[in-house]
Each structure stands twice: as C-alpha cells, then as structure tokens.
Amino acid sequence: MHEIALPGCATTPLGSYLKALGVIRLVSEQKEPEACGAWSGGTFLLHSRLSAGELLAFFVDEYSPTPIVAPWNGGSGFYPNGNAEKAIRAVAESSSKRFQEYRKAIELCRSLPEVASGKEANADKEEERRTSILLQCRNRLCDRAVEWLDAAMGIAADGSRSFAPVLGTGGNEGRLDYTNNFMSRLAGLLIAPPKGVDPRQLLAASLLNQRTTALQPGAAGQYDPGRAGGPNQGPGVESDSNVNPWDLILTLEGAVAWASGIYRRQGARYRTILCSPFTVRARAVGYGSAAAKDDARAEIWTPVWERPVSYRELKVFLREGRATVQGRPAETALEFAEAAASLGVDRGVRQFVRYSLLKRRGDSYVALPAGTFPVGYRTEADLVRQLQQYLDGLASRGLTNPADDLARGINDAIYNALLYGKADRMRELMAAFGRLIKRLMTISGDYLPKATLQPKPWLDACGFSTDASVRIAAALASLWSKEAGSITRHLLRSSNDFAWSGGTLPERMLRVLDRRLLSARRSETGCNPTGAACPVDAGDATLFIEGSVDDDLIEQLLFAFCAFDWKTRVDCPVRAAEVMPVYAVLKCLFLPNEIAVDGEKRSLAADPRILSLLAAGDVEQAARIATKRLIVAGLRPLDVRFASTDADRLAAALLIPVQPGRLFGSGILHQEEEIRNHA
Numbered sequence: 318m319h320e321i322a323l324p325g326c327a328t329t330p331l332g333s334y335l336k337a338l339g340v341i342r343l344v345s346e347q348k349e350p351e352a353c354g355a356w357s358g359g360t361f362l363l364h365s366r367l368s369a370g371e372l373l374a375f376f377v378d379e380y381s382p383t384p385i386v387a388p389w390n391g392g393s394g395f396y397p398n399g400n401a402e403k404a405i406r407a408v409a410e411s412s413s414k415r416f417q418e419y420r421k422a423i424e425l426c427r428s429l430p431e432v433a434s435g436k437e438a439n440a441d442k443e444e445e446r447r448t449s450i451l452l453q454c455r456n457r458l459c460d461r462a463v464e465w466l467d468a469a470m471g472i473a474a475d476g477s478r479s480f481a482p483v484l485g486t487g488g489n490e491g492r493l494d495y496t497n498n499f500m501s502r503l504a505g506l507l508i509a510p511p512k513g514v515d516p517r518q519l520l521a522a523s524l525l526n527q528r529t530t531a532l533q534p535g536a537a538g539q540y541d542p543g544r545a546g547g548p549n550q551g552p553g554v555e556s557d558s559n560v561n562p563w564d565l566i567l568t569l570e571g572a573v574a575w576a577s578g579i580y581r582r583q584g585a586r587y588r589t590i591l592c593s594p595f596t597v598r599a600r601a602v603g604y605g606s607a608a609a610k611d612d613a614r615a616e617i618w619t620p621v622w623e624r625p626v627s628y629r630e631l632k633v634f635l636r637e638g639r640a641t642v643q644g645r646p647a648e649t650a651l652e653f654a655e656a657a658a659s660l661g662v663d664r665g666v667r668q669f670v671r672y673s674l675l676k677r678r679g680d681s682y683v684a685l686p687a688g689t690f691p692v693g694y695r696t697e698a699d700l701v702r703q704l705q706q707y708l709d710g711l712a713s714r715g716l717t718n719p720a721d722d723l724a725r726g727i728n729d730a731i732y733n734a735l736l737y738g739k740a741d742r743m744r745e746l747m748a749a750f751g752r753l754i755k756r757l758m759t760i761s762g763d764y765l766p767k768a769t770l771q772p773k774p775w776l777d778a779c780g781f782s783t784d785a786s787v788r789i790a791a792a793l794a795s796l797w798s799k800e801a802g803s804i805t806r807h808l809l810r811s812s813n814d815f816a817w818s819g820g821t822l823p824e825r826m827l828r829v830l831d832r833r834l835l836s837a838r839r840s841e842t843g844c845n846p847t848g849a850a851c852p853v854d855a856g857d858a859t860l861f862i863e864g865s866v867d868d869d870l871i872e873q874l875l876f877a878f879c880a881f882d883w884k885t886r887v888d889c890p891v892r893a894a895e896v897m898p899v900y901a902v903l904k905c906l907f908l909p910n911e912i913a914v915d916g917e918k919r920s921l922a923a924d925p926r927i928l929s930l931l932a933a934g935d936v937e938q939a940a941r942i943a944t945k946r947l948i949v950a951g952l953r954p955l956d957v958r959f960a961s962t963d964a965d966r967l968a969a970a971l972l973i974p975v976q977p978g979r980l981f982g983s984g985i986l987h988q989e990e991e992i993r994n995h996a
Contacts, residue, residue, distance in 0.1 A: 321369050324526040326361035328670045331684035332540030332564060334619050335483075335571030337361035338631075340372075340524070342574040345628035348375050353625035356667075364625045369525065377517050381415040382503055382566070383573055384422035384462035385496050387469070387487060388432045388454065389447035392494035395432050401494065404501035411508050422462045429453055448478060468576035481576040481593040482615040482674050484569075490539055491681045498535070499569050502562035505533070516563075523563035532559040539674065540568050542683035574628075575635060594638025595620065599673055600650040602728045612676035616650050617684070618657075618669040626665075642702075651731055655705070657690050658735040659698035666692050688736075695738040700778055701731055703770060704750065707880060716757060716764060723753045740780035744787065747779055748870055751877030755808075758876065759817055762810030772851070772881040779874070785860045785893050786870045791851045792974045793826070793871075794878030795887070798846035798909065801836040804829065805879050822868040823969035827928065830972040834923055845923050848909035849974030850883040855901065856894035856979070858970040862962055865894075889976070899936060899962065900970060901980045902943045902954050903927060907971045908980075912950075919950055931968035936961070 326337035341354040344365060353364040367375065387393045394405030408416055409423045426432055431450045437443040455466055470487045471479045480486045488496045506516040514531055522529035541564070576593050599613030618640075626634075640647045640656035647653040650671070657669060671687040708727065711717045717724050730746035757764035772791065779787050796804040807816040807829045816832040819825040833846040860866050906927065911918040924946060930939035944954045 319363075319365055319368050321363040321365065321367075321372060322357075323361045323363060323524045325522070325524045328356065328359045328619070328621055328689075329686045330541045331483075331617070331619070331672050331686075332538075332568045334670065335540065335569075335575060336523070336564065336567040337571065338574040339567040339569070339571030341628050341631065343380060343570055344372070344375065347379065347381060350629075351627065353627050354631070355623055355625040356621045357623065362625070373517055373520050373524070376520055376563075377507075379415070380507075381417075382419060382499075382507075383465050383570055384419045384459065385465050385488070385499050385569060385573075386422050386426055386454075386462065387489065387494065387496040388426040388429065389450045390487065390489050390494050390496070391436060392489060392492065392497055394494075394497045394500065395426060396435060400501075401497045404497050404504055407504035407508050408500045411504075413508070415507070418459050418461055422458055425457055426450075426454065444478075448472060451478065465573050468573045482596055483572050483575055483593055483617060485539065485682070493538055493681070495538070495565075495569060498538075498565055502535075502566055506562055506566070519561055520563050523561045523567065529561070532561055535560040535562070535565075538565070539682045539684050540565075542685060574632070593617070594635045595640065595653075595669070596638075597647055597653050598649045599675075600728055600732075601673075601725065602650065602732045614674040614676075614682055616653075616687075617672045617674065618653055618690070619672065620666040621668050621670060621689075622665050623667050624665045651705075651728060651735075654690055654732055654735040655698055655701060657692045658695045658738070659702075668692055690736055695735070696774075697734050697738045697743060697778060700743070700775060701735055701746075704746070705731070707767075707769060708750075710767070711753075711757075717753065723749070723756060727753060740778065740783070743775075743778040744780060744784070744870065744874070747775070747877040748873040750880075751873035751875065754876040754879060755873070758805075758809050758879075760810070762812075762815075765805060765809055766876075766880040768880060768882040770881050772878070772883060772887055773885075775878075775881065776851075776887065781889075782891055785857045786866045787874060788851075788853045788857050788889060788891065788893075789861055789866060789973055790871045790874035791878055791887065792849055792853045792857075792889075793875050793972065794881065795850035795883040796833075796847070796972075796974060797850065797883065798833070798837070798844065798848050800840040800842055800844065801833040801846035803883075804875075807832055808876065808879065821965070822872050823963075823965045825872075826969035826972045827932070827965070830969070831928065833972075834925065834928075837923075844920065845907050845909045847907055847972065847974055850885065851887040851889060852974040852976045853889045854892050854979065855896040855904065855975040855977075856892055858900055858904070858973050858975055859894045859897045861970050861973065862897060862900060862966045864963070864966065892979075896979050897962070899940050900967060902940055902947065903967070904971055904975065904980055905952070905977075906943055906946055908977055909974070910977070912952075912977070917951075921946070921950055928968055928971075931964045934964045936964050936967065939964075 323337065323340065325333065326340060327333040337354065340361070340363060341352060344352045344363070344367070349365055349367065355362050355364070363372070365372070388395045392398060392401050394401040405423060408419050411420065429450060431446045434446070437446050451466065451470060451472060455463055458466070468481060469484045470481070478487070485495065488494065505511065505514065506519070510516055518529055519531055521527040595618040597616050597618070599616045601613065640653050642652045642656045647656045668689050668691045670689050672684040673687045674682045675685050676682050708717065712719070726749040727746070730742070730749040734742040734746045754766055758766070776787065776791055781787050781791065793804060806812045806814045809815060814832055814836070816828045817825050819828055837844060837846045905912070906921050907923050908921065911920050924942060926942055927939045930942070947954055
C-alpha cells in the first residue's frame with residue numbers, strides 16, 4: 318500500500334479540493350475499490366496499491382470519463398455554435414473504448430425531439446422544454462450519466478428545477494458551459510492532443526505540482542478565482558487565464574462525487590440550494606471583504622478529515638451532507654458555524670473550509686475562500702444559541718433588519734465567537750448586542766429588553782474575573798431598588814424616568830444617580846437606591862475614577878446586560894485595585910444598606926449637596942461635608958489628604974454598586990474601639 322501525497326489537491330481553492338474527490342472517486346470506481354483518502358496539512362493523501370507513476374498511467378491510459386452533458390444549455394454543443402460543436406463532435410466521433418458511454422449519451426441526447434427543435438422564444442415554453450429534456454435524460458441515460466445529472470440539477474414535484482451551487486446553474490456559469498469545456502479538454506488530452514502537449518506531464522503538474530510550461534489558455538471558472546484572467550490579474554497587464562486542462566476535468570469529476578444522489582435522497586421536499594452537501598445560505602460575515610451588498614449564491618463548507626476513508630464511506634457521508642442545530646439541518650452560515658462548534662458534525666471531520674460563492678466578475682461567480690472552521694465542542698456555542706433565540710424574537714417583532722450595520726455587526730461577532738471561543742470575542746459579541754439594544758431603547762424608545770439570559774455563564778465567558786469594564790457594566794445593569802426600580806427605566810426613552818443623556822459616560826451615569834435619588838426622596842423611605850444583584854469590589858470604582866477602564870465598552874455591555882435575569886445574586890470576589898480614600902468617604906453616604914455602628918444599625922442618606930459640589934469640581938468641600946455627616950453618624954474618617962482627582966468620574970462612580978467591606982478599611986474606622994487600636 319502506497320501513501321501518495323497530492324500537493325496539487327489541496328484544501329484551497331475549491332477546485333483543488335474537488336480534484337481530490339475526483340481522484341478518489343475515479344480510482345475507487347475504475348481501478349481499486351479499496352483505495353482510501355485523507356487530508357494532512359492541507360494536502361490530500363491517497364492510500365492505494367498504485368504507485369505515483371501507476372496513478373498517472375491510469376488516468377492517461379485507462380480513465381473512462383463520466384458522460385457529462387447538458388443538452389438543455391445553449392453552449393453545450395448540441396446547438397449551432399462553432400467552437401462548442403467542435404468539442405462535442407470530437408468525443409462523439411472518437412473510437413476509443415473509454416468514451417463508449419459518452420458517445421451513447423451524446424447520441425441519445427441528439428435524438429430527443431426537444432433538443433432537435435432548439436430553443437423556444439417564449440420563456441415559459443423554454444423552461445418546459447429544458448425540464449422535459451432533463452426528465453428524459455434521467456429516464457434513458459446510463460447510471461454514470463444520471464449520477465452527473467443528479468449532481469447538477471434537481472426537479473421538484475411541481476416540475477420546477479433547482480441547481481447545486483457547486484455546478485453553477487445546471488452545468489454552466491454565465492456564458493461558460495462546464496460540460497462543453499469538459500469535452501474540449503478531454504479531446505485535447507486523450508483524443509487528439511496538439512503537437513508538443515504531453516498529457517502525462519500536465520497530469521503530474523495538476524496532481525503533484527511538478528513544473529510545466531504547457532499550460533493552455535482557457536477559463537478558470539468559479540473554482541479557482543486566483544487564476545481568473547482579466548485586467549491586472551495575470552503576470553501581464555491584461556491576459557487570458559492559463560490553465561491546466563486536467564484541473565477542470567478532475568474538478569468536475571469531483572463535483573459529481575460531491576453532489577450526486579442528493580436530489581434522489583431528499584426528493585421533492587427540497588427545492589433550494591440546501592439540496593447540495595454542506596451548502597447553506599450565505600451570510601456576509603467572517604471574511605475581510607464581507608459587505609452587506611454582496612451578491613452571494615450560497616456557501617459551501619468542505620469537510621477535512623484526517624482518518625483514511627474509502628470512497629464508499631465518503632459517498633455515504635456526502636449524501637447525508639448536513640450539519641444539525643438542535644436536531645434540524647443548519648440553513649445559514651451562522652447556524653453551520655454553531656453546529657461545528659457544538660459537535661453537530663461528526664464522522665471524524667477536523668475542520669471545514671468555508672467558501673462563499675460571490676458575484677465578482679460581471680455576472681460570474683467565484684468561490685472565495687472565507688477561512689477555516691475547526692470542529693469541536695465549545696461552551697460558547699450554547700450561549701450563542703441562547704442569544705440567537707433572543708435575536709430571533711426581535712426579528713419576529715420587526716425590530717431588527719438583517720441588512721443594517723448593527724445586525725451585521727452582531728452576525729460578525731457571533732461567527733468570531735464560535736470560531737475562536739475566547740473572552741475577548743464574547744465581549745465583542747455582547748458589545749455588538751448592546752449597541753443594538755441601545756438603539757432600540759434610546760433612539761426608538763419602544764423596546765424594553767426581556768430578561769431571559771442567565772448572567773453567570775455569560776459574565777464568566779466575557780472575562781468577568783479579569784476585566785473591570787465587564788464587572789462595572791454588570792454592577793450597573795443589576796441595579797435595583799424598591800423605590801427606583803431597575804436601571805432600565807432610566808435607559809428607555811419613552812419612560813418618564815429616562816435619564817441616559819449627556820456627552821460622556823460619567824455625565825450619563827451621574828444623571829441616572831440624580832434621578833434615582835429623587836425617586837428615593839419622593840418615597841420618603843430614607844434608603845439609597847443603589848443596591849444591585851452584582852455589587853463589585855470598591856477597587857473597581859478606583860479603576861473607573863482613574864480612567865483605567867473602557868467607557869464605550871462599559872456602556873455597550875450595560876445595555877446588553879439589561880437582557881439578563883438578575884433575580885439571583887452574582888458574587889464578585891475580585892480585588893483589582895486599592896480603594897481611593899476620598900471615594901470611600903463619599904460612597905459611605907450612598908450605600909443602599911444600613912451600617913452597623915457600636916452594635917446598632919444606622920442608615921446614611923445621600924446628601925444632594927455632594928453631587929452638586931462634585932459637578933462644580935469642588936472635591937475638597939464635598940469630602941468635608943461627607944466627613945461631618947459620618948462623624949454625626951458615629952463614624953470617624955481617617956485623617957488623610959484627599960488627592961486631586963477627576964470630579965466628574967468620582968461623582969459617577971457613586972452610582973456603581975460595590976461591596977461595602979473594603980470601604981471601612983480604606984477610609985472609615987469605628988469611632989471608639991477601632992480608634993484606640995489605631996492609636
């Protein structure tokens with residue numbers, strides 16, 4: 318048994334991948350049924366009794382081409398067209414045994430009355446004519462030709478045709494007819510090769526990447542966009558493509574392996590691109606040139622496996638051809654990514670190479686490689702599924718538009734979160750989600766987030782223990798008091814308590830704090846409305862005051878975290894920084910709970926003068942007032958000098974819910990026993 322590395326059959330571009338399928342298919346069907354194939358380092362490995370030389374000899378001397386015909390297409394050679402007729406005539410008039418099935422297929426197609434009558438002027442009648450041709454071909458052609466038909470096109474119960482995107486629109490791409498090009502290249506290699514053309518040398522170049530100077534002018538098609546000709550795409554300023562004729566031959570043979578049998582298996586229930594294996598509706602996410610206006614036919618996700626498999630196994634796998642999400646087939650690129658990230662695809666597949674079929678050259682499409690996606694379980698996939706359900710709910714209410722920038726930003730972030738599965742990617746996802754929620758709440762003002770997401774797993778995934786911005790956003794989002802309610806009432810523009818206005822995050826936070834204190838004073842309960850389900854360590858407030866956090870991220874995450882169900886308390890054991898003494902003194906007047914002094918519980922009500930002084934930049938006077946209030950309450954502040962600080966950020970930090978423990982160790986001591994100990 319030989320292991321033959323075929324560097325010309327790589328995972329990219331799509332044509333090279335399909336070449337690998339063509340090789341394993343043809344060798345298994347025509348030479349060695351036990352042959353196997355696998356991928357290693359992006360290169361296809363053929364496990365066979367054939368040596369490399371014997372493999373080349375098989376294709377050059379024995380290979381019998383699949384009868385690839387498309388008598389419904391105008392450029393197929395079955396209709397008056399000089400160049401097209403020349404290629405089909407060469408195959409039809411050949412005497413080699415290897416073309417016997419091909420000759421019979423051409424003869425049968427020519428005998429069909431619908432082919433002889435030619436194209437209909439009326440569009441509806443032309444559609445009927447093409448459908449009739451396809452049905453007769455399926456009923457009368459040999460099995461190998463029908464396998465090609467199954468790969469290229471399907472007919473639904475109502476007679477409408479659908480196409481596998483891997484083969485364009487029924488075997489052609491714009492004005493490029495694959496079937497006629499296939500016959501033309503067969504003729505130029507295996508029937509009457511021109512002088513100086515060595516089919517074996519070209520095959521060695523195609524499969525083994527050996528050097529050759531015999532490339533020929535021709536169209537590369539959608540399978541190899543890097544070889545497409547045109548302005549500035551070749552070594553000259555303008556030139557035709559130079560191609561290896563074996564490339565298209567083996568690519569189309571591989572496309573038969575990819576798509577054959579799908580329509581038979583799925584029948585009339587499927588009338589869309591989803592008939593093709595691992596083919597989903599396109600989403601313009603996850604690749605650098607993605608744009609909202611991309612005209613994408615579909616996406617093809619090609620599986621890469623490392624364990625050698627026979628063509629028999631591979632054929633079954635491809636005919637199943639699906640990835641599942643919650644028990645149903647994935648239909649979009651994002652759902653496919655979710656399936657791959659949650660082990661919805663098995664059979665030993667290590668990764669998928671993603672191709673987006675985009676219109677890039679006039680009316681022609683190219684298979685643009687859009688990255689690789691590893692298969693394997695990632696916990697982030699479960700969270701993404703929850704978020705997707707939430708987003709689906711928004712879409713069902715007409716609150717989102719898939720084409721707008723915010724929705725596309727979320728899709729991009731979802732894809733990257735599924736692909737990389739790291740905290741920074743999850744933060745980006747939540748930030749993108751938060752930007753959408755912010756628009757719905759503060760611009761249109763007609764949406765109040767439904768609290769359905771559980772905070773703990775999301776916070777952990779976003780790096781709660783390592784990122785102060787995440788912790789501060791969580792603390793703010795979990796604000797709640799009986800008197801002032803949750804923070805969402807201050808973020809919703811249609812609410813009478815809307816307060817999220819101002820030029821900076823500290824300004825907006827301060828206005829929310831003002832509004833909440835006003836609500837508390839109206840209730841006459843004497844409690845500060847700054848309690849929360851997720852209070853953070855007071856050191857995080859220091860980081861906020863110092864400007865060591867990301868204000869934009871805090872705001873975006875705040876809106877995103879409003880969709881969390883904060884009924885359960887979330888503990889925060891993180892101590893990120895020392896507590897700023899001046900903040901400790903001021904914050905004691907803004908705590909939501911009573912403070913124990915000499916065994917008695919006492920409430921400290923916020924003094925509105927403090928916020929006014931801080932707004933004016935007078936930190937010293939605000940601190941003096943706070944100190945006097947604390948002394949009256951039975952506490953004594955430490956005798957410290959308050960370092961100059963940003964008054965706006967200091968005032969805004971008073972809104973952040975914190976755990977009170979470290980405030981006393983940083984700026985306050987109990988009056989009697991602790992003072993004696995301190996002395």
